[in-house]
Amino acid sequence: MQNKHCAVEFHDSWVEAIDRTDEAVVLRLEVYLHVSDGRPGQDPGTGWMQQATLTIGSGSIASAPLAANMRISDGSIQVGEEYFGNLAPVPFKHSGAVTLRFEGAEGLLLVKGQGATLTLHGEPRFVEETHWH
Template identity: 40%
Template sequence: MNTAVELHDSTLAGMTHDGRDLVLRLSPAYVHRSTGRPGVDPGSGWLQDVDLVIFEAMVDTLPSEFPVDLSDGSFSVGEVLWDNSIPLPLAVTGAVTLTAVTCGGEFLTVRGTGASTVMHGESRYFEQFPGSADG
């Protein structure tokens, strides 16, 4: 099963610093599961609390308040870009960038030297996903 956080429909509940790392709490994150491409091919949607840890983080822009619902974004590692998603599980090194737009039109941009995810609690079934017509 292939799994990814969909930035759209996820809530950025807050963030904390852990030394030079930044922990972004997605609570809940909207998680797609599919035998194909999550968020594109048919599968299911789940709600799960997920921490995205960005190593040696440098924050370029932040929303003015938390929690905030996300409407779009992307995550990249080097030259590889995931539009509107973050693959799960995640443990990468190299130049990473998270960009997101809130439903209120504010921006989040964080860069770092690697990233990982930490899942919290049980995932909760939300819906069947029929697949994207854009796929």
């Protein structure tokens, strides 16, 4: 995926676990990645699944879903003045006030904090060719 543009689509991604530490809220995710020579999620490319962690510094959980394992049907993250609705670029590392909102059948996950970093782990698994226009 070198020299390609990449973005996480929250819809079709999964929250696998929610961990709290003294310094952060850490979400263990399986994310759906759009990879493209152009604009991920808009131009043709490929779709992949990959393990990831999303760390929100000084995080607090304002609303928790009924189960920590949830499929995300809709999601967004706002960091400072930047709003990412359902699609976040990779790499993703931002400072500033954070509001993360993931919705799924299991309920709402709402996390607030300071700064957010998405880290990909392991090898991505190919899912499909994507054909947006």
